[in-house]
Amino acid sequence: MALILKRGQLPKTPHTEFYAKPGILALEEIHGSYGFSGAYSRKMHVRRYPTEIVAPPAPAAFNLSPKPARKAPLQPYHIRTARLPYGGDFVRSRKTLLWGPATAIAVSKPSRSMPEKEFFRNGENHEAIFVQEGEGVLASEYGEVPFGPEDYLLIPKGTTVQWRLKSPRAFFLIMESLYPLHFAPHYLNSHGQATLMAPVVETEITAPRFVDPVDKEGRHAIWTKHGGGRVTKLVLGHHPFDLSGWEGALYPFAFASSAHHSIAREIHTAPPARQTFQAGQAPYNGFSVCTFRSQVEGWHPKDIPAPYAHYNVDCDEAMFFSNTAYGARRGVIEPGSLTFHPGALPHSPQGNAALESRKARGKISSYLAVMLDTYFESLQPTKEALAVSDKAYALSWHRMAKTARSETASA
Numbered sequence: 171m172a173l174i175l176k177r178g179q180l181p182k183t184p185h186t187e188f189y190a191k192p193g194i195l196a197l198e199e200i201h202g203s204y205g206f207s208g209a210y211s212r213k214m215h216v217r218r219y220p221t222e223i224v225a226p227p228a229p230a231a232f233n234l235s236p237k238p239a240r241k242a243p244l245q246p247y248h249i250r251t252a253r254l255p256y257g258g259d260f261v262r263s264r265k266t267l268l269w270g271p272a273t274a275i276a277v278s279k280p281s282r283s284m285p286e287k288e289f290f291r292n293g294e295n296h297e298a299i300f301v302q303e304g305e306g307v308l309a310s311e312y313g314e315v316p317f318g319p320e321d322y323l324l325i326p327k328g329t330t331v332q333w334r335l336k337s338p339r340a341f342f343l344i345m346e347s348l349y350p351l352h353f354a355p356h357y358l359n360s361h362g363q364a365t366l367m368a369p370v371v372e373t374e375i376t377a378p379r380f381v382d383p384v385d386k387e388g389r390h391a392i393w394t395k396h397g398g399g400r401v402t403k404l405v406l407g408h409h410p411f412d413l414s415g416w417e418g419a420l421y422p423f424a425f426a427s428s429a430h431h432s433i434a435r436e437i438h439t440a441p442p443a444r445q446t447f448q449a450g451q452a453p454y455n456g457f458s459v460c461t462f463r464s465q466v467e468g469w470h471p472k473d474i475p476a477p478y479a480h481y482n483v484d485c486d487e488a489m490f491f492s493n494t495a496y497g498a499r500r501g502v503i504e505p506g507s508l509t510f511h512p513g514a515l516p517h518s519p520q521g522n523a524a525l526e527s528r529k530a531r532g533k534i535s536s537y538l539a540v541m542l543d544t545y546f547e548s549l550q551p552t553k554e555a556l557a558v559s560d561k562a563y564a565l566s567w568h569r570m571a572k573t574a575r576s577e578t579a580s581a
């Protein structure tokens with residue numbers, strides 16, 4: 171939920187007679203979350219219900235289920251997503267890398283738009299997507315949301331989307347949650363506005379640009395993900411983007427990561443200060459999404475800008491590095507690195523990163539990374555994650571400690 175919006179034409183009073191076209195009763199649909207109790211939108215279809223399928227539902231020839239790794243011991247992982255290939259459209263390029271009962275992290279690296287008569291619906295999870303590379307338009311029944319590098323896209327579960335690229339290829343980090351996604355509540359006041367102390371400004375979202383309804387017949391396939399990544403082909407006899415209007419609080423939107431305005435402190439700030447979104451009721455379930463981007467590092471004369479070792483036993487932490495400027499992992503990561511630190515393990519900066527970080531004291535950093543922390547949920551890597559993982563990562567602290575000790579000794 172961000173802002174309550176109203177687009178196009180719809181009746182003034184809910185669930186009352188309305189004609190978007192003369193003589194044709196428009197049909198109302200509620201797209202809701204948390205049953206009938208959470209954020210929702212009211213959609214008016216020009217003439218057909220979205221329930222009108224014209225072919226027996228059939229399993230797709232592909233599925234998006236996580237492929238469990240046979241041997242994945244408890245250890246820190248470094249998954250080099252830049253090494254995954256580009257190809258296909260948004261749906262077919264999608265690969266799950268980390269997953270748990272309520273959370274999944276996937277990557278999609280498409281090299282083409284989705285076909286004109288094909289659509290995608292994540293029927294089991296809400297999505298927060300970070301655009302590492304590429305630009306285009308996220309089209310849905312709500313309208314069009316343009317996107318570009320370093321944007322987040324939030325897509326409520328059940329939205330019917332079509333990914334259209336304007337660049338030859340794109341690279342998306344997909345964070346999926348069983349629970350609805352919204353701005354971090356500790357930054358919102360009781361009216362749902364971001365407070366004046368928050369790093370986010372909710373009015374900086376890019377909401378869907380309303381597009382006139384497509385009132386057109388023809389077979390339109392919606393690849394619908396459900397049941398742990400299975401995909402069913404649902405065929406409508408009309409175009410799914412057929413709304414005369416909609417109003418409500420549940421809709422896809424973009425939020426530039428640069429619209430996360432970092433909060434600085436004299437000494438090191440813990441990640442909740444960098445939180446942008448959360449799924450569910452964090453810290454009781456779901457996950458938080460933090461944006462690590464340019465900010466003034468601690469200016470205390472003895473501040474250590476690198477983080478402390480931390481052991482958040484109720485969280486599994488995944489961190490995606492858009493660039494390599496993050497000092498705590500210098501010499502280890504590459505653009506597109508996804509580190510995974512399960513809650514049962516403490517983790518810390520490597521080598522002499524803590525010592526080196528003193529040079530950043532009081533300066534503006536240039537890193538860009540996205541962190542996802544689950545709450546009371548363990549994730550595990552898939553076969554596809556292990557295929558591009560850095561096998562030396564688990565021992566990197568040990569390897570780099572040797573160098574660090576000798577450098578400190580000779581300093």
Ligand SMILES: [Fe+2]
Binds near residue numbers: 487511517
């Ligand atoms: Fe961490």
